[in-house]
Amino acid sequence: MIPFFGWLTAILAIGGLYWGFFETPDTLSDQKQYYRIIYIHVGAAWMSMWLYIMMAAWALAGLVFQTRLSFMIASAIAPTGAIATFLALWTGAFWGKTSWGTWWDWDPRMTSELILLFLYMGYMALQSAIDDPRRADRAAALLALVGLVCVPIIFWSINCPNPNECAALHQTSKPGGGNMDPNILIAMLVVALAFWMYAFVAILMRVRNIILERERHTTWVNELNKLLEENK
Amino acid sequence: MKPRQKRIVFAVIAVIAIGIAAKLIIASIDKGSSYFYSPKKVLAGEAPKDQVFRIGGLVKVGSMHRLGKTLTVEFIITDNVSAEVTTHYTGILPDLFKEGQGVVAKGRLGDDGIFKAEEVLAKHDEKYLAPEVKDALEEAHNEATNKKENTQ
Numbered sequence: 327m328i329p330f331f332g333w334l335t336a337i338l339a340i341g342g343l344y345w346g347f348f349e350t351p352d353t354l355s356d357q358k359q360y361y362r363i364i365y366i367h368v369g370a371a372w373m374s375m376w377l378y379i380m381m382a383a384w385a386l387a388g389l390v391f392q393t394r395l396s397f398m399i400a401s402a403i404a405p406t407g408a409i410a411t412f413l414a415l416w417t418g419a420f421w422g423k424t425s426w427g428t429w430w431d432w433d434p435r436m437t438s439e440l441i442l443l444f445l446y447m448g449y450m451a452l453q454s455a456i457d458d459p460r461r462a463d464r465a466a467a468l469l470a471l472v473g474l475v476c477v478p479i480i481f482w483s484i485n486c487p488n489p490n491e492c493a494a495l496h497q498t499s500k501p502g503g504g505n506m507d508p509n510i511l512i513a514m515l516v517v518a519l520a521f522w523m524y525a526f527v528a529i530l531m532r533v534r535n536i537i538l539e540r541e542r543h544t545t546w547v548n549e550l551n552k553l554l555e556e557n558k
Numbered sequence: 559m560k561p562r563q564k565r566i567v568f569a570v571i572a573v574i575a576i577g578i579a580a581k582l583i584i585a586s587i588d589k590g591s592s593y594f595y596s597p598k599k600v601l602a603g604e605a606p607k608d609q610v611f612r613i614g615g616l617v618k619v620g621s622m623h624r625l626g627k628t629l630t631v632e633f634i635i636t637d638n639v640s641a642e643v644t645t646h647y648t649g650i651l652p653d654l655f656k657e658g659q660g661v662v663a664k665g666r667l668g669d670d671g672i673f674k675a676e677e678v679l680a681k682h683d684e685k686y687l688a689p690e691v692k693d694a695l696e697e698a699h700n701e702a703t704n705k706k707e708n709t710q
Contacts, residue, residue, distance in 0.1 A: 351688030356654055361686065386572070390565045426662075426679040427652025434593055471572055478580040494593055495662055497684040505685040 328530050335523040342516030350509045360424040363417050364510070369518035371414035373525060374442060375477050377407035381449070382474040385467030397463035398540065400470065401453055402532040406525050408446035415439060426495055433495040434483040438476055445473035459540060594662050597641035605667065613643060613673060614662045614681075622657055635661060635673070647675040654680035 346365040354361055381403040388396035418436065419429045430436065449466050456462035484496045541547050594614035595605045605611050613635055621634035630648045645663055655661065660681030665674045685692060 351691075353689065355685060355687055355689045355692040356656075356659065356682050358653075364686070386569055390569045391562075392565075425652070425654050425682050427655075428677070428679055431679065432593070471576070475576050475580045475583070478577075479583055482584045495679060495681060497682060505683075505687065507687050507691065510686045 328527055331523045331526040331530070335520050335527060338516050338520035338523060342513050342520055345509065345516065346513030350513060351507060357425055360421060363421045365514050365517045367414060367417040367421060368514055369521040370410045370417065371439070372518055373521045374407055374411035374414050374439070375480055376522075377403050377410060377525060378442060378446070378470075378474070378477055381407060382470045385470040388463060389467050389471075394460075394463075394540075395537075397467060398536045399529070399533055400467060401450075401463070402529045402536055403525075404446055404450050404453075405532065406528045408443060408450070410521065410525070411439065411443040411446060415443065422495070431495055435480060435494055435496045438480040438483055442473075442476050442480060445469070445476060449473070597635055597637045597643045598639075600643055600667065600673070601641050607667065610664060610666055610676070612662055612664045613645075614660070615641075615643070617655070617657050617659055617661050618642065619657045633657075635663065643673050644671070645673040645675050647678050649678070651678055652680040654682055656680075 343365060346362060350362070352359060381400050384396045384400035384403065387393065388400060415436070418439075422431070423429045449470050452469055453462050453466040456465060484494050484498055538547060594612035597613065597615045599605060600613055605613070615635040615637050618634040618636040621632075621636075623632055624630065625632055625646070628648070630646055631651065632644065632646055634642045635645050636642045645665075647663065647665075655678065660683070662679045662681060663673065663675040664677040664679075666676075667673050687695070
């Protein structure tokens with residue numbers, strides 16, 4: 327599974343970025359070349375929200391069904407989600423500097439996305455601060471669940487029904503991208519898909535390590551170790 | 559109830575509570591403390607006095623000019639309906655700053671009714687289109703509306 331998603335990531339990322347850089351208009355009606363950061367910015371921002379929903383869902387499943395694997399998946403998602411959030415904020419700062427004229431401002435969407443980054447970091451910190459893994463899992467899962475409130479706020483911070491009411495530096499975004507050059511939209515979606523495939527690779531690899539680490543005292547891990555030693 | 563059923567009930571309640579909390583926060587963002595004030599609200603005196611706040615609107619076409627030989631720029635921020643706020647700003651304007659374009663300015667309202675901006679940011683629209691395409695679309699739109707008016 328991991329190599330499959332790895333190859334998909336590479337193909338989609340190269341294809342999407344090629345399309346984005348060479349098959350799309352150089353300048354827009356108001357923006358210049360720098361708008362092209364959209365391909366990374368939007369994909370990363372989508373992943374940051376989607377991964378948080380997934381993390382909270384696995385945490386909830388762990389709390390309800392008390393399955394250890396759910397907690398392990400949730401904690402494997404957190405670092406990838408945090409990276410996506412950071413990437414969205416970082417690329418957004420570059421885009422903001424060139425278009426709006428500032429690296430950072432307390433616009434509702436930027437503020438709520440920053441809170442999301444803190445939630446990811448808080449989740450990871452809480453998880454590693456408690457020595458007993460079962461208690462750490464439950465405490466961190468609860469934090470993830472409460473923090474879920476942030477995701478709809480990020481979404482609605484610029485998608486509110488009355489555009490005059492939700493004042494933001496961000497432009498409004500209409501679902502379906504009716505106001506977007508189809509080439510830009512295609513490239514953006516393909517790169518977003520590449521981000522998604524990358525998330526699969528990173529999370530699957532991380533969850534494998536977490537399982538091995540937590541189950542290191544069981545017989546099957548020891549047998550696996552022996553098998554590896556023999557094959558050397 | 560079995561412990562497991564209890565936990566499922568807990569999960570359902572938790573998700574509902576999160577949903578309600580999100581709804582309330584969004585509602586309060588929509589109504590209350592806005593990121594910026596519209597020119598209309600500023601003229602109505604709803605913006606804080608003697609305090610830094612943000613004003614958002616469009617730069618009125620034909621209103622931008624320099625004051626004498628200074629570096630100060632004067633322009634009017636409008637909501638394109640009725641409200642207009644004259645704004646002074648000394649400094650470098652962002653690349654996207656243009657007449658007719660969206661703008662967010664941070665500063666104080668003077669006693670003379672002129673908004674003294676400390677920072678001016680430009681907004682860009684959600685139309686990710688090449689200029690020719692946008693022009694063509696607008697032309698088509700105008701033609702369509704003209705036709706409608708002619709038939710009426």
